[in-house]
Amino acid sequence: MLTDDWAIDVKGLRKHFGNTPAVQELDLQVRRGSVFGLLGPNGAGKTTTVRMLATLLQPDAGHARVLGLDLLKDSQAIRQRISLTGQFASVDEDLSGRENLRLLARLLGFKGDAGRTRTDTLLASFDLLDAADKEVKHYSGGMRRRLDIAASLIVPPELLFLDEPTTGLDPRSRNQVWDIVRALAEAGTTVLLTTQYLEEADQLAERIAVIDHGRVIAEGTSSELKQTVGSGILRVRLADASQRPAAGEWLSQQLQASVSFDTEPASLSVPCADTALASQMLQGLTDQGFVLASFGLGQPSLDEVFLALTGQPSEAETTEDLSA
């Protein structure tokens, strides 16, 4: 097998925590220089996978090569060429932003002035100069994330792991992180990012692997995935909740797709490829005597992706939280 084209080449990766399987038989191939998205709900095994690939956790079984190096035998060499931005900010809250970067720069061999220069360049690039001498615990979520990413670039890595880089961020900060990931991709860095949001994977990743229960259940480009899932989701809220089963049945017959009922008692959603079809369906519903309170056509949510791929909604499990 030619492994050198792959930044990550993984076969049959497994990890158990006690009796709980976190990752089972995971296969993954990430092309060098690409942004790859690992999409899945909480507890799917995303973080465990990243922690294994970043040499923090030893797999129980499987073969893995990272940047052409054996994950178990060459872990020290791998560490010289990767960076990890963990799910929980991998920076020291008690220290200032500048001290965080200086500390890490020193550990990576930047001495004296070299460390100072590199730190200042990074702070300036990520718009953190003004807050450089404040303790990180006073930073906003977005600033913390930017510092975290800056810390991962002290020595530019060939492969960067970003574990849920935008979870908990406000939309503006999220867009900033997206800009950074795009800029990194342009500069040729391979990025493996995990996310719970289809939109994020869609925006950033060249290829996406959907993972559930520690397995890859679908893999492909964003458009390939959408062909499986349906590019759009029609959401309808009825005026009368009691009409929902009948409306669902009618839609399901018309579109030959499975309808999901939301927690809100009068709402339902169904995959629907384009706007023309959607308006046809809305008209049809009205003609059938269903009164619509509101409707919308949007991107499928993670739940809907899972519904389409597995036939059942994602179960948010706690295993990852416990092990994380």
Add this chain to the structure above:
Amino acid sequence: MSESLNQNTIDAPNSPIQPDLHRLMQQSAPPLPGTLSNLSTFAWRALLKIKHVPEQLFDVLITPIMFTVMFTFLFGGALAGSPQEYLVFLLPGILAQTVVFTTIYTGVTLNTDISKGIYDRFKSMPIWRASPLVGAMAGDVIRYTGSSVIVFAIGLLLGYRPEGGVFSVVLAIVLLNLFAFGSGWVFTTLGLLLRTPGAVMTLSWAVLMPVTFASNIFVDPATMPDWLQAAIGVNPVAHLVTALRDILAGQPSWSGIALSLLAPAVLTAIFGPLTMVLYQRQR
């Protein structure tokens, strides 16, 4: 959460982030520094922590003052005729007790620290894996030395004059540091094994209470029952206290010093590797 409501929270101006990453990514990696350099960086981190969270030194400052003053006047008259005379006997013991108690904070601090995400980063970096731990312990030298100096200062104020002079004081502090560094691994192990800092604290006290109080710190064991004397005979803290008394009296016994370092050496041999295994297996 309350974090986001914090009034101190500052935020960047509403500007798009367009980092010039091409230039940023041109940086080549400098040669990796040696382990000693990394250890000193982690010791520097410990200092920065003290700078930003000075409250953590509170115990280190208050405990030695309290112990020295309290026990000198509590027992001094009864046991030795006067506090000043008792101080000659007590001070080396109080030194040992203070520094041994301070080692608890190594475990408590580690327990708090390790749950933070920064350890994930340390573990994914090309550095000797143990260096965050060993470096932090090296930083603890500040605490040990600090509390020793305070005990000596209080002693001087109360009229204590070490017969061995300045040299003996320096030697005593070095011995205390070696003892504390070696025993500290017990507490790093506890720090990694237990879930909360509170649990680490409680269990550490449970270990340290008997070995410090059932010792020769406060009184000469000659009046104690045989079984207790036997226990004190193998108590590492008692060996440390004896070695310190000899040093400060100006008659350092090298075999006594070696004996006092035996326990820390054994503890390091057992709990050092154990700490490393637990650290690797963390999460």
